[in-house]
Amino acid sequence: MSLNTSTILERRIVYLLLFLAVLLPLLFPIGWGSDVSPVVKMSYDLIDQTPAGGIGLISFDYEASTITEMQPMAVAQIEHAWSRGQKVIATALWPQGPQMAAQSFEEAKRNPLFKDKEYGVDYVNLGYKVGGMVTVQALGSSFKDVYPKDSSGRAWDTLPMLKDLKNLKGLSWICSLSAGEPGLKDWIMIAHDVHNVPVTGGTTAVSAPGFLPYVNNHGQLTGLLGGLKAASEYEALIGKKGPATTKMDAQSVAHILILLLIAVGNIKVWVRKRNNAKNTEVTNA
Amino acid sequence: MPEIMNTVGIWLGAFFTFAIFSFLYKDNPFYKLAEQIFVGLSAGYGLIYIIYAALLPNLFTKLATDFRGNLILLIPFALGIMMITRMVPKIQWLSRYPLSIVIGTSAAISLLRFLKSDLIAQVAATMINPFESNVPSEIVGNLMLIIGTICGVYFFYFSKKQEGIAKIPSKIGVYFLMVSFGATFGYTVMARISLLIGRLEFLLKDWLHIIQ
Numbered sequence: 425m426s427l428n429t430s431t432i433l434e435r436r437i438v439y440l441l442l443f444l445a446v447l448l449p450l451l452f453p454i455g456w457g458s459d460v461s462p463v464v465k466m467s468y469d470l471i472d473q474t475p476a477g478g479i480g481l482i483s484f485d486y487e488a489s490t491i492t493e494m495q496p497m498a499v500a501q502i503e504h505a506w507s508r509g510q511k512v513i514a515t516a517l518w519p520q521g522p523q524m525a526a527q528s529f530e531e532a533k534r535n536p537l538f539k540d541k542e543y544g545v546d547y548v549n550l551g552y553k554v555g556g557m558v559t560v561q562a563l564g565s566s567f568k569d570v571y572p573k574d575s576s577g578r579a580w581d582t583l584p585m586l587k588d589l590k591n592l593k594g595l596s597w598i599c600s601l602s603a604g605e606p607g608l609k610d611w612i613m614i615a616h617d618v619h620n621v622p623v624t625g626g627t628t629a630v631s632a633p634g635f636l637p638y639v640n641n642h643g644q645l646t647g648l649l650g651g652l653k654a655a656s657e658y659e660a661l662i663g664k665k666g667p668a669t670t671k672m673d674a675q676s677v678a679h680i681l682i683l684l685l686i687a688v689g690n691i692k693v694w695v696r697k698r699n700n701a702k703n704t705e706v707t708n709a
Numbered sequence: 710m711p712e713i714m715n716t717v718g719i720w721l722g723a724f725f726t727f728a729i730f731s732f733l734y735k736d737n738p739f740y741k742l743a744e745q746i747f748v749g750l751s752a753g754y755g756l757i758y759i760i761y762a763a764l765l766p767n768l769f770t771k772l773a774t775d776f777r778g779n780l781i782l783l784i785p786f787a788l789g790i791m792m793i794t795r796m797v798p799k800i801q802w803l804s805r806y807p808l809s810i811v812i813g814t815s816a817a818i819s820l821l822r823f824l825k826s827d828l829i830a831q832v833a834a835t836m837i838n839p840f841e842s843n844v845p846s847e848i849v850g851n852l853m854l855i856i857g858t859i860c861g862v863y864f865f866y867f868s869k870k871q872e873g874i875a876k877i878p879s880k881i882g883v884y885f886l887m888v889s890f891g892a893t894f895g896y897t898v899m900a901r902i903s904l905l906i907g908r909l910e911f912l913l914k915d916w917l918h919i920i921q
Contacts (some may be wrong), residue, residue, distance in 0.1 A: 439733045446905050450913055450920060492907030493900065519758045554763040557818060613822040617830065629900035633893045640834035644826065650896065652903045671906050678902045 438685060445681040449673035456676055457660070463639055464657040466647030467624040470597050471501065476509025478596030479589060483611060484514055484521035484528075486603035490628050491524070494601050496655040496668035497626040498528040501599055504662045506538050506546065510596065511585045515571075516552040517559065517606040522575040525549045544583040551575030556606025560614040564592045592619045597646075601626040608635060612644050622646045626654070723916045726908050857885040 471480065482501060486494045505512050514525035529547055532538055541547060550571040553559045562570045567589055568580045580586055588594065598615050600623070602608035608625040616623040624646045627635055632650025639645045649658060652675055655668035728743035768786060771779045788807035795804040835858045839851035864882030871879045913919045 436734065442905070443909075446902065446909055447913075450906070450909055489904075492910070493903045519755070519762060552762050554759070554767075557822065561818075609826075613826040617822070617826045629896040629903065632896050633889065637831060637834070640831075641837060642830050642834050644830055644834075651899050652906070653899065671903075671910065674906050674909075675899065675902055678905075679898070682898060 441681060441685075442678060445678045446674045449677045450671070453670060454673045454677075456673055458653060458656055458672060458676075460657045460661060461654070463636070463648045463650075464654050465661070466639070467599075467626075467649055468504070468647070468658060468661045470622055470624050470646045471504050471510070471599075472508060474505075474508065474510055474596040477511070479511045479513060479585065479594065480505050480597045480599065481513045481515060481595050482525070482528075483598070483600040483602070483607070484516045484524045485518050485600055485607035486524060486628075487518055487520035488524075490603040492671070493628050493652050493655065494603060494626060495524065495528060495531075496652070496666055497649050497658060498524070498601055499531045500655065500658045500662055500664065500666060500668075501626075502528055502532040502547070503535060503538065503664065504658075506532065506541060507662070511545075512547045513586075513589075513595075514547070514549045515563075516550075517556055517600075517610070518603075519552050522549055522551045526575075544578070545585055548583050548585060549575045557610040557614060559606075560592075560610045561618075564614060564619050566591055567594075592621050595621055597621070598623045599625060602631070603628050604631065608645075612638055616644055625649070627651075629653075719915050723912060726912060730908075856881065861885050 474480065480501075482498060484498065502512055512529075514522070514529070516522050516525065526549055529541075529549065533541055543549075551574060553570060555562075559570060567586070571580060573579055574583060592598070592615050595615075598611055598621055600608040600611040602625060608623075608627060608631075611623050611625070615621045622643070625635065626649035629651025632648065632654075635645065635648055635650070639648055649655060652668050652671055656666075656672045659666040659669050725743045725746070728739040731737055732740040768782055768789075772782055772786070788810065791803045792807045793804075794800045835855055837851055837855070839855060840848055842848055842851065860878045860882035862882070863878045864886065866879075869875070910920070914921070
């Protein structure tokens with residue numbers, strides 16, 4: 425068997441093992457828990473300590489491709505805000521954001537505690553606006569000018585919860601659930617650094633390390649949810665065994681497998697190097 | 710009718726998921742088909758969405774309902790038309806003007822914001838008293854933040870050869886960078902596994918109804 429054929433075969437075995445490592449825990453959940461990290465707790469505390477009646481904004485800056493990581497965060501935060509008597513505005517800097525927001529509100533309303541939440545009173549979906557940072561900047565002056573209508577075409581003045589909201593300063597907190605640009609960074613730069621409104625965020629795991637430096641003593645970012653694990657931590661904080669929690673078993677098993685594969689790969693390289701060195705010695709002798 | 714469309718959508722989703730996954734075995738026509746349909750659909754969706762979400766409400770509807778009150782919108786309209794002239798070789802030079810306006814304004818807006826948020830605020834965030842906390846782990850964390858930042862930045866100082874004692878902070882900087890790359894790799898693995906979980910959950914839950 426040539427080296428190339430054996431590499432291809434090994435690769436297929438790795439794919440198969442990984443497939444099984446993810447599939448089996450989804451079919452037969454293990455129930456492993458995970459500790460809550462300080463950055464997730466900060467994000468939770470921001471919403472938890474906001475008084476009832478306060479308005480929070482969740483910006484749905486992601487699309488269907490990252491729904492597995494982002495949607496559980498959105499649902500958990502909406503449920504948390506509603507449980508504290510707050511109102512939630514959904515906006516979007518990504519075209520598919522309004523659909524993601526609508527799905528999240530629908531899912532949150534499936535919880536019997538929130539089935540009576542009313543559109544326009546407890547939550548609104550303002551929809552997508554093109555422009556990224558420029559749009560966020562314009563929200564600093566006037567919400568109504570940017571969103572004269574919501575995503576379904578209802579005029580701003582017909583939505584009771586928006587009656588007293590003028591601009592970003594009227595918000596208690598902002599959370600950008602962001603899978604890239606435009607997204608969380610624009611909210612940090614304008615909403616926090618210019619208007620001093622507390623900003624928290626959720627990102628895909630890939631983007632999380634890039635945003636952690638913003639969680640600093642200047643409060644540029646008040647906590648961060650990075651990937652599925654952070655979503656499961658948030659669900660644990662609100663006492664919910666939600667979609668992120670159930671998927672964490674698969675995540676953990678896959679990570680253990682990858683660790684094993686890295687170890688096996690390293691041992692294989694080490695053995696090959698040792699054999700090569702022995703062969704060289706024999707040839708030289 | 711919506712029920713049937715939903716079922717068809719789920720079956721199509723399952724088919725395209727398998728078609729894309731089949732690439733893991735080897736390149737094949739099903740993968741190619743799925744890939745090209747995805748590219749075409751994304752481009753079409755993006756175009757239609759921009760027309761309905763940006764062009765119609767922000768430009769055409771306003772001009773159609775109150776032309777005199779929105780005369781200023783003729784400027785972006787003209788710039789937009791000039792941008793399209795890229796497709797006509799003889800007059801494609803016209804597209805340079807709207808492009809220069811977009812680049813100029815974006816750069817100006819971003820420069821101010823990035824300078825404040827990414828440079829000044831980030832540098833200021835490292836200017837802390839490492840010993841202000843009573844918790845030992847926090848003191849260690851603060852010290853690592855300061856040392857890591859200084860040594861990491863020093864590693865990228867190329868104006869003088871880093872040898873002798875000047876090599877030490879550079880070496881420490883490399884270790885900090887390696888740890889950061891490791892963390893980034895770990896997060897990337899987590900994100901990719903999440904994508905696989907998402908697809909398998911779709912197959913098991915929405916398609917096969919095996920799990921709740």
